[in-house]
Amino acid sequence: MRLVILETSNSVAEWAAKYVMRRINNFKPGPDKYFVLGLPTGSTPYGMYQKLIEYYKAGKVSFKYVKTFNMDEYVNLPRDHPESYHYYMWNNFFKHIDIDPKNAHILDGNSDDLVAECENYEKRIVEAGGVELFIGGIGPDGHIAFNEPGSSLVSRTRVKTLAQDTLEANARFFGNDISKVPKQALTVGVGTVMDAKEVMILITGTHKAFALYKAIEEGVNHMWTVSAFQQHPHTLMICDEDATLELRVKTVKYFKDLSALHNKLVED
Numbered sequence: 001m002r003l004v005i006l007e008t009s010n011s012v013a014e015w016a017a018k019y020v021m022r023r024i025n026n027f028k029p030g031p032d033k034y035f036v037l038g039l040p041t042g043s044t045p046y047g048m049y050q051k052l053i054e055y056y057k058a059g060k061v062s063f064k065y066v067k068t069f070n071m072d073e074y075v076n077l078p079r080d081h082p083e084s085y086h087y088y089m090w091n092n093f094f095k096h097i098d099i100d101p102k103n104a105h106i107l108d109g110n111s112d113d114l115v116a117e118c119e120n121y122e123k124r125i126v127e128a129g130g131v132e133l134f135i136g137g138i139g140p141d142g143h144i145a146f147n148e149p150g151s152s153l154v155s156r157t158r159v160k161t162l163a164q165d166t167l168e169a170n171a172r173f174f175g176n177d178i179s180k181v182p183k184q185a186l187t188v189g190v191g192t193v194m195d196a197k198e199v200m201i202l203i204t205g206t207h208k209a210f211a212l213y214k215a216i217e218e219g220v221n222h223m224w225t226v227s228a229f230q231q232h233p234h235t236l237m238i239c240d241e242d243a244t245l246e247l248r249v250k251t252v253k254y255f256k257d258l259s260a261l262h263n264k265l266v267e268d
Contacts, residue, residue, distance in 0.1 A: 001235045003216060003255040004262045009204040009240050013047025016135070016202055016238055018266035020052060021061040023133055023198075029065035034103070036125075037068045038134030038193065039093075040145070041085045044202045045137055049093040056097045063099040067128050069121070071136065071145040071193075073107040075114065075159065075184040083173050084109075107157070107186040118157040118186055125192070134196035138203055141165065142211040142224035146187035149223045155189030190228050198234040201226065206242045213246035 006012050020037070029035040039045070055061045070085060079086040086106050094104050105124060111117035125131060136144045143149065146160045162170075167181045174180040193199060203212050214224040215237065221227050229235040244252050 001216075001230055001232075001237065002258075002262065004236065004238045005241065005244055005252065005255055005259070006238065007241055009044075009242075010047060012202055012204050012238050012240050013045075014051055015266055016045075016048040016200065017051030017055060019200065019236075019238075020048070020133065020135070021055050022266060024061055024063075024066060027132065031065065034065050034067045034128065036128045036130065036132045037066055038131045038136075038188075038196055039068050039070050039089070040135055040137045040202075041070065041072075041088045042137050044204055045135065046092060048135075048202070053093065053096040063097045066099060067103040068099065068105060069125055069128075069131060069188075070106040072185050072187040073109040074182040075109040075186060077109060077182050079110070109182075109186050114159045114186060118159065121157045121186075121188075122192065125195075131193075131196035133198045133200060134193050135200045135202070136193060138201060138208060138211050138215070138226045139166075139169070140207050140211055142214050142226045144190065144193065144201070144226050144229075146185045147190050147225040149225070151190060151222060151225050153220070153222050153225065153228045154191040154194075157186070157188045157192055160185050160187050190225050194228065194232055198236065199229055199232050200236045200238065201229065203237060203239040203243045205240070206245055208239075208243050209246040212237070212239055212243050216247060217251060 006015055024035050027035045070089060073085045077084045081087060089106060107121055108117050138144050141149055147155060148163050148166060161184050167178055170181050171178040215226045220230055
């Protein structure tokens with residue numbers, strides 16, 4: 001596992017975007033060879049998406065032969081609702097790049113058969129050849145996607161009833177009215193993300209510091225689902241200085257000493 005420590009959240013966004021761009025370009029995707037990318041929503045990856053749009057407009061990267069699979073979506077929230085993840089992805093990323101809309105996959109939280117929707121999502125990932133790079137963010141309680149504390153570490157895409165803490169945390173997006181927050185979501189499982197060839201997790205802010213400590217310095221624990229990625233052969237965690245506040249000094253020093261090596265991952 002690699003931990004890349006950068007100064008600010010903006011640095012994290014730029015580094016992550018450069019890494020995605022380099023991975024796509026080195027893969028040399030084409031009509032018979034698509035690069036498959038797993039994507040998150042939320043405030044943490046927003047800056048990365050803005051940078052990727054900038055690189056696309058500068059002619060540095062193309063998404064013409066990229067397929068994407070998003071991590072999650074609320075149940076029974078209209079696609080055009082400002083807080084739906086369909087709305088987030090199309091307005092903050094997809095409509096600004098050259099991706100073919102049929103190659104951008106997002107779970108349908110309005111499906112008549114939610115279980116079948118989840119099963120079919122897993123099949124579509126397999127049919128695409130598996131995810132090359134799955135990007136994720138985490139919550140302060142260490143959850144990835146909607147795999148909240150207590151989720152199975154071998155879980156697959158499924159319907160998930162959201163915990164009270166999640167409802168309260170997300171109420172700010174719904175006018176601070178918790179009654180408007182969807183009680184369920186569709187989410188990829190921890191096992192789904194673990195199947196990816198590489199996983200990149202973005203962690204920024206002091207409010208994520210304890211979760212990063214649990215992910216890095218303690219053992220695998222289903223109450224902190226992000227910790228499962230200690231066991232992935234190619235996990236890359238990108239964080240800012242604020243997120244390291246709960247880590248031991250020697251842990252931070254160890255990974256900072258590797259910064260020159262890590263920076264080669266995004267150099268031209």
